[in-house]
Amino acid sequence: MPKHIASGLKFLAAVKLKEKGKSQQYIADELNMDRSTVSHYLNGRNLSGNSIDVAKTITELLPKDFLLMAQSLFQETEQCRKIVNICKEKQYKGNVEETCIGCGLCVNMCFMNAIELESLKAQIDSDYCCGCELCKEECPTNSIEILEI
Numbered sequence: 001m002p003k004h005i006a007s008g009l010k011f012l013a014a015v016k017l018k019e020k021g022k023s024q025q026y027i028a029d030e031l032n033m034d035r036s037t038v039s040h041y042l043n044g045r046n047l048s049g050n051s052i053d054v055a056k057t058i059t060e061l062l063p064k065d066f067l068l069m070a071q072s073l074f075q076e077t078e079q080c081r082k083i084v085n086i087c088k089e090k091q092y093k094g095n096v097e098e099t100c101i102g103c104g105l106c107v108n109m110c111f112m113n114a115i116e117l118e119s120l121k122a123q124i125d126s127d128y129c130c131g132c133e134l135c136k137e138e139c140p141t142n143s144i145e146i147l148e149i
């Protein structure tokens, strides 16, 4: 069953990429699938509606729960990052207060690789942030605010 749900998430990601005008070959490369499988998915074949429904429900969970579910469903880190980034329902941005001491704990905590230290201050890249708030929970100086855009 987990494999079917992971396939459901790949289906949702494929549809989103298609909506953005990406080619089937691009989608196949991005999702680590062969192009004919992508074609079958986009033509509504080879996948049960139940898998897609469950996958959709997962993408609508709180961002942290979606991320944790995706982590448990996908064996491969980079693939999990891509799926979460493509399928996330909302966009987020992170503000870092002047109280940041540059400890780097948030950088290590961020599964999405959305945080870098610049001049000993954390910077959050909205393109990669999934809104999970794990960085905020980790920060010893309470310097991080995550906002929906």
Ligand code: SF4
Binding pocket: 094, 109, 110, 111, 112, 113, 114, 115, 124, 128, 129, 130, 131, 132, 133, 134, 135, 136, 146
């Ligand atoms: S909320 Fe924080 S930990 Fe989560 S993806 Fe965004 S920057 Fe990374």
Ligand code: SF4
Binding pocket: 096, 099, 100, 101, 102, 103, 104, 105, 106, 107, 121, 122, 138, 139, 140, 141, 142, 143, 144
């Ligand atoms: S965990 Fe907090 S204090 Fe440490 S680098 Fe990140 S934002 Fe700054």
